[in-house]
Amino acid sequence: MTLPAFVAARRSIRAFDGRAVDRAELDALVEAACLAPAPHHSRPWRFVVIDTDAGKTALADGMGDRWQRDLEEDGVDAIRIDELIRASHLKLTGAPTLVLACLTWDGLDRYPDETRQRAEWGMALLSLGAAVENLMLAAADVGLASCWVAAPIFCPDEARDALALPTEWSPQALVLVGYPDAAYEPRVRPLVPLHDLRAFR
Ligand SMILES: Cc1cc2nc3c(=O)[nH]c(=O)nc-3n(C[C@H](O)[C@H](O)[C@H](O)COP(=O)(O)O)c2cc1C
Numbered sequence: 001m002t003l004p005a006f007v008a009a010r011r012s013i014r015a016f017d018g019r020a021v022d023r024a025e026l027d028a029l030v031e032a033a034c035l036a037p038a039p040h041h042s043r044p045w046r047f048v049v050i051d052t053d054a055g056k057t058a059l060a061d062g063m064g065d066r067w068q069r070d071l072e073e074d075g076v077d078a079i080r081i082d083e084l085i086r087a088s089h090l091k092l093t094g095a096p097t098l099v100l101a102c103l104t105w106d107g108l109d110r111y112p113d114e115t116r117q118r119a120e121w122g123m124a125l126l127s128l129g130a131a132v133e134n135l136m137l138a139a140a141d142v143g144l145a146s147c148w149v150a151a152p153i154f155c156p157d158e159a160r161d162a163l164a165l166p167t168e169w170s171p172q173a174l175v176l177v178g179y180p181d182a183a184y185e186p187r188v189r190p191l192v193p194l195h196d197l198r199a200f201r
Helices: 005-009 023-033 053-074 078-094 114-141 156-162
Strands: 045-050 097-103 145-149 170-178
Touching: 005 114, 023 045, 023 097, 023 114, 045 053, 045 114, 053 078, 053 097, 053 156, 078 170, 097 114, 114 145, 114 170, 156 170
Parallel strands: none
Antiparallel strands: 045 097, 097 170, 145 170
16 A cells, blocks of 8 residues: 555645735635544634734744743753744744644533543644644645644743733644745655554554
């Protein structure tokens, strides 16, 4: 069996040409995301499509301030912190569109104990990953580049407040979306070492 070509064709692309992405196209990507499997037939995700300079700057500033504080507490030297924060700011403000994927408790079960409550949230988070993959596959299918950026999962409250989102929306993942810079070469993708990664029983 060969791999489905559309799965193999999606790559993380981190450079874009200057073109803006039409909002109807962005809506189609979010719709594809929302076809992902989710626990209890819920749709615990919320997607914030950020294609204005003000929105991108607010998010980059809010998450950047928090990251700067974390790096200072880690004892990273000031010059390196400055480099990292500037690069991250440029990455976010330079992308044509950012899609911020958030989780809510909407439709999820509640448990009286911490263990099952955490499992329920974990289950929803898995489904958010599936939704994000759908979004990126749909983007690749129409010639759009995308790249998942982890940052919000480290600072969900700061990301939420930067965009004045409802308190129950918890940002978990960010996807850069745009038309690919033709000169960008995706990183070499190693072969899948199937024997190390899967077991039959
Ligand atoms: C949860 C998650 C977080 C990621 N965070 C980042 C990130 O912060 N910055 C980045 O450039 N790529 C990020 N990536 C993209 C991975 O680096 C990329 O998927 C991986 O190198 C495989 O490359 P491919 O997507 O082209 O197959 C992330 C991917 C995932 C799934």
